[in-house]
Amino acid sequence: MDDSSALARLDRSIAGCRACPRLVEWREEVARTKRAAFSDWTYWGRPVPGFGPTDARLLIIGLAPAAHGGNRTGRMFTGDRSGDVLYQALYDVGLASRPTSVSADDGLELYGVRVTAPVHCAPPANKPTPGERDTCRSWLVRELELLRPTLRAAVVLGAFGWQAALPAFAEAGWAVPRPRPAFAHGARVTLSGGPDAPEAPEGPAGLDLFGCFHVSQRNTFTGRLTPEMLRDVLRTAAHAAGLLP
Template identity: 85%
Template sequence: MAVAHRAPAVSRVPPRPASPQRTVRTAYRGRMDDSSALARLDRRVADCRACPRLVEWREEVARTKRAAFADWTYWGRPVPGFGPADARLAIIGLAPAAHGGNRTGRMFTGDRSGDVLYQALYDVGLASQPTSVSADDGLELYGVRITAPVHCAPPANKPTPGERDTCRPWLVQELRLLRPTLRAVVVLGAFGWQAALPAFAEAGWTVPRPRPAFAHGTRVALDGLDLFGCFHVSQRNTFTGRLTADMLREVLRTAAEAAGLP
């Protein structure tokens, strides 16, 4: 089994007014001594300011906050991937929400989408606990890394094609670093699928042509790696029953088996 990843500590109530810059330093305090290539990439991701619209939005949200989270120091930066550097399974999906990942600094954390995803990961034995509420809650992932095709929270949860393409090099680099151990990937949603396939090609995998279409339950073989499609864990999908807990657990369980995870 791959080494578990424990989230770095982050203070929820700071002694002075919040700032996105100070939040990053606090949240990465537990990682700064980690000289691994993936940790260095995570730090570079968190400093990215390549998309002006996303920078303006994420920082405005971090300043104004939501009343329910008035005592939080919002992350207010791009949200790096979460999980061990030797992961055998990756999950890729549009993740940072304005008051979720943009607040907590962890993928799929602090919103209803994350509630569904982490509960399912726990149910199939891939997470140490069924909830992910903050970066200091002790959650560990077992052999799994979660990342996104766009690392910043976009207005209305809709990044533009240009923002998606600008963010792709981060995903390409992350995939290259994970490649020695990576054996399976679950891609959440059509947006993630459309962003991930070019990234896999740029990272060195042979992607079929024409590129396979997204569908829930799709399984594609890529040079020793199994790629799985899954409906996104968005509220729209889970509230309407388009994606049920059983459907999500089945995809995760099948992908874990393909990755050789117990």
């Protein structure tokens, strides 16, 4: 089985996961009760898999789907204001076919970029527990393993994602510096290819990891993260990944 088929199978497996009782209960309750503005929607109400090409050179790692965003539409950062900010920036730097992401069938394409999260279910108050993060890690590890042949850079949105991503990269075969680097907006860390990567004796290629404030409304409304700041990180990461000159 080639990696594209394996990634599609992984996405289907993620969508069927019921490992975290609190998250299962919450995501399904939200899908039943809905928000008034989306009363005519049939909510997805399941774990949300990654989105983007199977040969991505750049990976964007968020936190978790929004209750009335990804949990409604079935696609990462789709149908909420955080996604509006992210996809507008990706479009601005030439990595997306359109500046909006409203539904899973809206025709949006990402160019060399995949979007995922360390927690695939919408959590209450947008706050997964550390235990839920750790339970979900195996999905991210497998996704990284499948992307390994082409992946050259990653942008992690927020400290929670950073804390989840570093051990996942280590498990997937990259060498993470010790002590583990702290999260900061604009942080850049080079992960070398480790010698013990599964299914690849030579190990994965090196990878540049970038930190960026999360595209949450709290950050974007207060100006902690501006569109210019986000574009700068995405542009630098895309250049490191070989997607932009």
